[in-house]
Amino acid sequence: MNSNPQIGNIGETKLIKLIEELILKKTGKVLLNDDSFFYNLKEESLEHYIVLNSDMLVSSTDAPPQMSTYQIGRKSVIMNLSDLIVKGVKPKAIIISLGLPKLLRKANFIELITGIIDCCMKFNLDYIGGDINETKELIINPTVFGFKKPSEIIYRKGIKPGDILIANNKFGLTGVGFDILLNKKDNIEDFKQYKRSIKSVLEPEISGIEAFLLSEKKFSVSGIDSSDGLSKSLLDLMLSNPNRGFKIFFNEELIDSEAFQYANKFNISLEEVVINGGEEFIHLFVMDPEDYITARKLIRAKGGNIIKIGQVISDKGIFLLKDGKVSELYGHGFEHFSKLD
Secondary structure, X not given: OOOOOEHHHOOHHHHHHHHHHHHHHHHOOOOOOOOOOOOOOXXXXXXXXXXXXXXXXXXXXXXXXXXXXXXXXXXXXXXXXXXXXXXXXXXXXXXXXXXXXXXXXXXXXXXXXXXXXXXXXXXXXXXXXXXXXXXXXXXXXXXXXXXXXXXXXXXXXXXOOOOEEEEXXXXXXXXXXXXXXXXXXHHHHXXXXXXXXXXXXXXXXXXXXXXXXXXXXXXXXXXXXXXXXXXXXXXXHHHHOOXXXXXXXXXXXXXXXXXXXXXXXXXXXHHHHHHOOOOOOOEEEEEXXXXXXXXXXXXXXXXXXXXEEEEEEOOOEEEEEEOOEEEEEOOOOOOOOOOOO
């Protein structure tokens, strides 16, 4: 008997049973088998909003060939948590719909679900159910939710000229990582000195320290996840804040050292790597400059970090301040359906 059959030979019922067994084994929790899924609000009150996010992972566009099924499962959760956390919302539970090709092996299916469960456990997130269907390629569609008082949610709108733009990490790693994994895939072993860049793509990390504190202390007036790229994220902020723009300080405070090193060595555009890299899951916030020092001190005391990378201006547009010169930025990062072949 084949110990690693294709899931097309296993069937939906047994796959669901396998998910239940993996959840029970790793978390000790029993998955409720019913027509709908239920979540006990416990300490949540009527004063709270339920805050949800659903961000689909499609293997052909979101997973480079070098990404394992474990890493794909993990990333599908990370990309949804990031959008919720940047709002200052602590995620509580997740529902996941899976589109699975029938040729997928059982071992890979187990790796996929294990990656999902491990990430859920890291963020104390309840995996409460979902759906399975047959698809041509691997598709993971999670819905994650949490609760927050509306006055404590970090929305996109609300910025004003003179506010500063901050980030909880430096940019450029994934721009480098994707270039190596997609364009230099035949000799990846030659790029071991860029292991942080490669890992940033295959095993992205997120932090909630900054968003939770900025929300709690009401330091931030606006926030957004940067996974579509820095320029696209700033454009989205501008759409929510008419007649506002940004001046970005294009220097070592913004840019990771590996990006500097890689761009110089291979003579590629540092601006493209940093501004349009995407998939970094760095959190961007806008705040009053008078609160910056206090907020940074409190965040660093908890193990997080914030970096001042720009400021809000009254001119519409995104401008780079580089080597004392200002230039307007026209690239807008990644966007689905932006071009037709």
